[in-house]
Amino acid sequence: MPTISDVARLAKVSVATVSRFLNDSGYVGKKSREAIEKAIKELDYIPSEVARSLSTKQSDIIGLIIPDIKNPFFPELARAVEDTAFEYGYTVILCNSDENELKEKHYFQTLTNKYVAGIILTSIFDQGTNFKNLKIPIVALDRPLEIDIPTVTTNNIEGAKLATQFLIDKGATSLLCVGGPNAIRSSKLRIEGFREVIKEQTIKSYIIESPYDFETAETIIFDYLKSNPSVDGIFACSDASAIGALKAVHKLNMRVPEDIQIVGFDGIQMGKVVSPSLTTVAQNIYQLGQAAAKMLINQIEGKPLENTSVCIHPKLIERETTRKERT
Amino acid sequence: MPTISDVARLAKVSVATVSRFLNDSGYVGKKSREAIEKAIKELDYIPSEVARSLSTKQSDIIGLIIPDIKNPFFPELARAVEDTAFEYGYTVILCNSDENELKEKHYFQTLTNKYVAGIILTSIFDQGTNFKNLKIPIVALDRPLEIDIPTVTTNNIEGAKLATQFLIDKGATSLLCVGGPNAIRSSKLRIEGFREVIKEQTIKSYIIESPYDFETAETIIFDYLKSNPSVDGIFACSDASAIGALKAVHKLNMRVPEDIQIVGFDGIQMGKVVSPSLTTVAQNIYQLGQAAAKMLINQIEGKPLENTSVCIHPKLIERETTRKERT
DNA sequence: TTGAAAGCGTTACCAT
DNA sequence: ATGGTAACGCTTTCAA
Numbered sequence: 304m305p306t307i308s309d310v311a312r313l314a315k316v317s318v319a320t321v322s323r324f325l326n327d328s329g330y331v332g333k334k335s336r337e338a339i340e341k342a343i344k345e346l347d348y349i350p351s352e353v354a355r356s357l358s359t360k361q362s363d364i365i366g367l368i369i370p371d372i373k374n375p376f377f378p379e380l381a382r383a384v385e386d387t388a389f390e391y392g393y394t395v396i397l398c399n400s401d402e403n404e405l406k407e408k409h410y411f412q413t414l415t416n417k418y419v420a421g422i423i424l425t426s427i428f429d430q431g432t433n434f435k436n437l438k439i440p441i442v443a444l445d446r447p448l449e450i451d452i453p454t455v456t457t458n459n460i461e462g463a464k465l466a467t468q469f470l471i472d473k474g475a476t477s478l479l480c481v482g483g484p485n486a487i488r489s490s491k492l493r494i495e496g497f498r499e500v501i502k503e504q505t506i507k508s509y510i511i512e513s514p515y516d517f518e519t520a521e522t523i524i525f526d527y528l529k530s531n532p533s534v535d536g537i538f539a540c541s542d543a544s545a546i547g548a549l550k551a552v553h554k555l556n557m558r559v560p561e562d563i564q565i566v567g568f569d570g571i572q573m574g575k576v577v578s579p580s581l582t583t584v585a586q587n588i589y590q591l592g593q594a595a596a597k598m599l600i601n602q603i604e605g606k607p608l609e610n611t612s613v614c615i616h617p618k619l620i621e622r623e624t625t626r627k628e629r630t
Numbered sequence: 631m632p633t634i635s636d637v638a639r640l641a642k643v644s645v646a647t648v649s650r651f652l653n654d655s656g657y658v659g660k661k662s663r664e665a666i667e668k669a670i671k672e673l674d675y676i677p678s679e680v681a682r683s684l685s686t687k688q689s690d691i692i693g694l695i696i697p698d699i700k701n702p703f704f705p706e707l708a709r710a711v712e713d714t715a716f717e718y719g720y721t722v723i724l725c726n727s728d729e730n731e732l733k734e735k736h737y738f739q740t741l742t743n744k745y746v747a748g749i750i751l752t753s754i755f756d757q758g759t760n761f762k763n764l765k766i767p768i769v770a771l772d773r774p775l776e777i778d779i780p781t782v783t784t785n786n787i788e789g790a791k792l793a794t795q796f797l798i799d800k801g802a803t804s805l806l807c808v809g810g811p812n813a814i815r816s817s818k819l820r821i822e823g824f825r826e827v828i829k830e831q832t833i834k835s836y837i838i839e840s841p842y843d844f845e846t847a848e849t850i851i852f853d854y855l856k857s858n859p860s861v862d863g864i865f866a867c868s869d870a871s872a873i874g875a876l877k878a879v880h881k882l883n884m885r886v887p888e889d890i891q892i893v894g895f896d897g898i899q900m901g902k903v904v905s906p907s908l909t910t911v912a913q914n915i916y917q918l919g920q921a922a923a924k925m926l927i928n929q930i931e932g933k934p935l936e937n938t939s940v941c942i943h944p945k946l947i948e949r950e951t952t953r954k955e956r957t
Numbered sequence: 958t959t960g961a962a963a964g965c966g967t968t969a970c971c972a973t
Numbered sequence: 974a975t976g977g978t979a980a981c982g983c984t985t986t987c988a989a
Contacts, residue, residue: 304765308967312980317960322984329985330958352743353683354982364740372705372724373899381699385726397699407936413691413721417680417744438631515807517903524735546903552907572700574846576873578905612787633966643978649968656969657974681966684981960989964983973976 305346308310313346314338314626325350334552336506350477356418362520362594365599366414366422368407369445372399374543375571377425377589378424380445384423391600402514403449415439421567444595445586446489453602455595455613459489462584462617463496466538466566469582469619473626475536477507480526481548481607483515487554493540493568509534520547528555535563542567542574546609565624570588579623584623587615632673640649640673642667652677652863664838682843683745687903690928693741695734696838697773699726701842701870702898704916706753707772710919711750718927729811729841742766765930771922772913773816782922782940787913789944790823793865793893794795796946798827800953802863802891804834808851808875810867819865820895836861838869847874854864855882855890862890868956869894869901872908884886895944906950914942 309627311318321325323329324339331339342348356362363527365388369377370550381397388395398414400407405526407426414422421440434516443454470478480497494510502506509531520543527535528551536553539545549559557563567574571584594613601608634652638645643662650656651666658666669675683689692715708724715722725741727734734753737807741749746768770781783854797805805822810817821837828835836858840850845864851874856860859882866872872894876886884890886906894901921940928935 308982318983319962320958320961320984323959326984332958335959348741349739351684351982352740352934353680353745355984356680357684357967357982358984360965364744372699372708373702375702378699381726385728394736397726399724401710401712402711409721413675413679416676417691418680436942518897521903534904550903570755573846576848576877578877600647612813620962631966635966645967646969646976646978647974648976653968659974664977678966681981684983685967685969687981730963760966906972958988958989963986963989965983968980971977971980973974 304351305348307348307350307544309346310339310342310348310489312343314491317535324489334380334415336529339493354380360418362418362420363393364417364419365393365480365596366398366410366419368393368398368410368414368422368424368426370400370402370407370425371515372397375573376515376569376586379571379588380425380503380592383589384444384596385565387593387596388600391596393596393600420603422588423599439452440599442595442602445591446487447492453598453608453611455591455598455615456489457591457615457617459492459617460496460499462568462586463538463540464500465617465619466568466584467500468499469562469621469625470536470538470566471504472537472554473504473564478509478535478536478538479524479527479531479532480508480510480522481490481537481539481544482510482512483544490540497538507533513547515541515543517547517550520544521550524548525551528552528557537563537565539565542569542571542581542583545583545624546573546577549577549579549581559593559624560626564626567624570617570620574620582622582625583620584617585620586617590615631678632675634675634677636673637666637669637675640669666705667896677746684939687745689745690720691721691744691746692923693725693746694722695725695727695737695741695749695751695753696927697727697729697734698842699724701868702900703842703869703913704897706915707752707919709900710849710916711771711923712919714920714923715927719925720923720927735858747930748776750922750926767926769922769926770897772918773814778807780925780935780938782918782942783816784913784918784942784944786819786944787823787826789895789913790820790865790867791827792944792946793895793911794824794827796948796952797863797865797891797893798831798833800863800887800891802833804860805836805859805863805865806851806854806861807835807837808864808866808871809839809869810835812839817867824865840874842868842870844874844877847871848877849874851875852878852881855879855884864890864892866892866894869898869908869910872910872951873900873904876904876906876908886951891953892919893946894951896924897944897947901949909949909952910947911944912947913944917942 398410425445513520567583574581725737840847894910901908
């Protein structure tokens with residue numbers, strides 16, 4: 304690996320000049336410029352990011368910590384973040400915390416230690432106290448934290464209300480809400496939305512908890528439905544669990560949407576491909592990722608934040624797991 | 631951010647001693663040890679990985695470059711890699727190349743510049759000439775390269791043969807093979823396997839190409855099937871396209887497996903959850919990831935490689951998209 | 958327009 | 974057992 308001094312030597316200039324050339328900072332004469340260009344080409348020189356980081360304490364890398372790479376929502380979100388970060392000249396590095404507090408902390412450490420420019424975090428924690436008083440820009444994505452850092456989320460309560468009301472409008476009379484892991488704030492908010500709609504109604508309702516994982520959700524919902532066959536409407540707090548629900552219902556030989564209707568939450572691509580296709584409360588995934596990336600980059604570049612918090616409206620997409628006509 | 635000299639000063643020892651303490655290298659007396667421990671706690675000191683890397687040119691970070699984070703196969707694979715890397719004390723950083731040669735190169739650069747310990751690469755390139763003469767350990771995963779670097783793959787030809795033969799055994803007489811993007815070597819091999827079985831038979835067969843993406847695959851297969859309704863068996867070179875195929879077939883009001891049978895490739899979790907559940911050639915995803923991680927770590931740690939190349943047998947999993955009885 | 962040299966936070970060698 | 978210090982590869986200030 305050639306270093307900057309190799310280049311300097313070959314070009315017969317000083318390292319300072321090469322550095323100036325590299326960073327477009329300060330003067331460098333025409334002759335030097337050419338000599339340096341030639342030397343760089345000849346040596347196949349690439350500046351060491353590590354040395355650079357050590358010197359500047361900066362980098363153009365953004366860390367994105369996601370809680371579960373297997374839940375298709377997060378890959379889609381990651382893509383959105385990546386795409387917009389890329390536009391602005393940043394590179395994003397992904398870390399999968401596996402819904403595990405320790406791992407999350409570990410990755411957070413690792414990233415800050417590597418001088419990433421900033422971190423986008425879809426955290427599993429309520430409080431996020433780990434992220435107090437850090438000198439590095441950070442934004443919370445999708446899952447609101449309770450501390451005061453810039454945040455981009457979907458309006459979870461609104462979305463849950465949309466879903467619940469829709470099921471009721473379509474004639475469901477006995478509702479099951481499948482929440483996510485209890486620790487996740489967005490899941491709590493979705494359940495809260497469900498509750499708010501329910502309490503104004505006189506219909507039966509149940510709430511259970513399940514990880515956002517196809518198979519586990521399927522099992523849990525299967526078991527539940529088996530002993531509570533009267534349920535005729537399911538609001539799942541993620542599309543992943545909704546798809547699990549779909550499978551569970553199939554296995555029980557019930558028909559969707561005739562016997563039981565299902566509404567998911569997230570709006571992942573998969574929901575369109577499943578049969579019957581999934582009615583869901585879609586988050587604007589692209590907009591979420593984009594907003595988070597922009598917000599972080601603004602912080603990194605010292606630009607003022609217009610809003611410290613963005614809350615995006617979800618949208619109900621009617622597909623085939625709910626009935627067409629009112630009842 | 632406190633530095634090692636802050637610690638040294640507070641503990642009234644030299645930086646050298648602190649460094650020795652930190653790395654468990656060389657002597658450090660009991661008193662010093664205690665003083666250092668105290669100082670570290672007091673200052674909340676965390677060593678800078680960047681400075682460390684600059685000095686040692688090492689790190690305990692493994693870079694994993696995957697081609698498409700939206701294809702569930704790769705998240706599952708990534709998890710396997712992560713889990714085993716973690717066991718050995720390494721942290722993995724993910725980069726999504728988006729099936730894009732430029733991005734892949736870019737990430738490769740970025741990672742090596744950051745002094746990662748090694749790179750696992752599920753590349754889109756045939757030749758992989760970009761990765762010649764590099765001083766950093768590397769292993770190719772899932773997608774064999776044509777250059778000579780350690781590789782972990784599934785036996786793609788064998789798997790394709792398994793699938794094709796199975797369809798024929800189950801009575802399919804007019805087969806469609808849905809290949810992946812042409813540039814991907816594993817896809818070529820799967821198509822080759824398909825061809826090999828077909829040429830010994832006297833049945834009709836077609837081959838088309840589609841990205842490994844649910845929706846695009848669905849569209850392409852839908853269009854194809856519409857103008858070629860005689861097809862009664864599909865071998866899709868990935869589960870993602872198989873699931874797309876399933877949807878396409880549903881839309882055409884054909885029944886699976888009665889009118890048309892489908893076999894996928896990969897063995898993603900999603901295949902179980904879809905209805906009807908997907909018959910597929912399962913790769914042993916966990917074993918793949920584990921083998922790749924171990925191989926890389928062995929290289930990193932200078933241990934001899936037992937084999938420079940691992941090829942894992944796939945296994946046909948019979949589920950509901952193929953018929954139960956022979957015809 | 959250019960170069961010398963200090964500094965970034967560690968490690969590792971060499972003395973002591 | 975401990976400390977001084979060069980070295981890692983780069984940026985940046987200051988002088989020239």
